[in-house]
Amino acid sequence: NAGVTQTPKFQVLKTGQSMTLQCAQDMNHNSMYWYRQDPGMGLRLIYYSASEGTTDKGEVPNGYNVSRLNKREFSLRLESAAPSQTSVYFCASSEDRGPYNEQFFGPGTRLTVL
Amino acid sequence: AQSVTQPDIHITVSEGASLELRCNYSYGATPYLFWYVQSPGQGLQLLLKYFSGDTLVQGIKGFEAEFKRSQSSFNLRKPSVHWSDAAEYFCAVGARAGTALIFGKGTTLSVSS
Numbered sequence: 491n492a493g494v495t496q497t498p499k500f501q502v503l504k505t506g507q508s509m510t511l512q513c514a515q516d517m518n519h520n521s522m523y524w525y526r527q528d529p530g531m532g533l534r535l536i537y538y539s540a541s542e543g544t545t546d547k548g549e550v551p552n553g554y555n556v557s558r559l560n561k562r563e564f565s566l567r568l569e570s571a572a573p574s575q576t577s578v579y580f581c582a583s584s585e586d587r588g589p590y591n592e593q594f595f596g597p598g599t600r601l602t603v604l
Numbered sequence: 605a606q607s608v609t610q611p612d613i614h615i616t617v618s619e620g621a622s623l624e625l626r627c628n629y630s631y632g633a634t635p636y637l638f639w640y641v642q643s644p645g646q647g648l649q650l651l652l653k654y655f656s657g658d659t660l661v662q663g664i665k666g667f668e669a670e671f672k673r674s675q676s677s678f679n680l681r682k683p684s685v686h687w688s689d690a691a692e693y694f695c696a697v698g699a700r701a702g703t704a705l706i707f708g709k710g711t712t713l714s715v716s717s
Contacts, residue, residue, distance in 0.1 A: 494647075523704060530613070532694060532709040533648075540703075548704055580647060592638070593705060595648040 491516050494596035496581050502602045503571045511566040511599050513581030520586045522564035523593065524548075524556060526577040533580065539564055540586075571603045606631050608697050610708035617685050618716050625680040625711050627695030637678040638696040638705065639669055648694065654678065665689070690715045 497512045515522065520541050525533040525548075535548030539558040553575060555567045564583075568575060578600050582593040609628045617623050629635060636655050640648040652663025659671040669680045678695060692712050698705040 525707075530709060532608075533707040535704045538704050582648075592650060592653055594650075595640075597647045 493517065494581055494583055494594055496579075496596040496599050498599060499597065500600050502604065503568075504604050505572060507571050508567070508569050509571065510568075511579055511581075511601075512563070513565065513596060514563045515581075515583040515594070516562065517583060517585065517594065518561070519583035519594075520561070521584045522558065523582040523584075524554075524564070524566045525580045525582065526550065527580060527598075528577050536566065536579075571601075573603045575601065576603045577601060606697070606706050608695050608706050608708035610693075610695055610711050612711045613709070614712045614714070616714040616716055619687055620684050623680075623682045623685045623689070623713070625693050625695075625713070627678045627680065627708060628676050629678065629695070629697045630676065631697050631699075631706075633699050635697045636699065637669075637671060638698070639663065639667070639678075639680050640694045640696060640707075641665075642692045642694065642710075644691070651680070651693075685713075685715055687715045687717065689713060 494515045523538040524536040527533050534550050537556040539545045542561045545556050557565045578598045580598050581596040584593045607630045638653045639651040642648050651667050652661050654661050654671045662668050667682050692710045694710045695708040696705040
């Protein structure tokens with residue numbers, strides 16, 4: 491099992507450009523999440539999807555859109571990138587057949603917006 | 605409001621010394637508590653978790669944590685730190701499966717020789 495994979499690993503954008511961050515999991519998890527990590531801020535939730543076909547906003551959704559393409563894949567789109575979106579983005583997934591909500595994380599995408 | 609506080613931004617411990625990282629939470633429902641570790645340039649790895657039962661939980665890499673409901677704390681401990689433990693540590697709290705976790709801002713651990 492590869493677990494949670496993310497592409498790309500690194501990306502540099504100019505202000506106003508768009509891009510999509512891809513995330514896939516092979517653990518048959520129902521729930522998937524997108525977080526951003528900034529120095530001194532910990533991880534903050536952008537969007538999550540509790541099941542295929544549903545998405546919900548998290549703490550910092552402005553400037554982002556998401557698509558739960560199928561059970562495996564959950565993409566994050568920046569329509570018009572801004573320097574404030576320079577961050578490390580992590581995708582995670584969790585299994586819902588128990589109470590724990592243990593989340594498994596991908597390796598991250600390091601995004602710089604100039 | 606739901607929140608997690610890690611009071612120590614940065615801690616330095618000598619190799620072989622004991623370690624305690626603090627975590628306090630504020631959560632309305634029964635909390636599920638987690639500690640994650642992040643090595644430089646890497647993703648997050650789960651160290652241990654608490655849901656119910658024994659308030660002292662054991663995790664990977666020799667770590668343990670104790671849940672104290674009266675103090676709203678879930679502190680992480682290790683009796684003898686190794687240089688490879690240098691990393692950033694995150695405490696998180698959540699509810700039922702399918703809901704998001706709330707993370708603390710993290711504690712960076714440095715290990716001196």
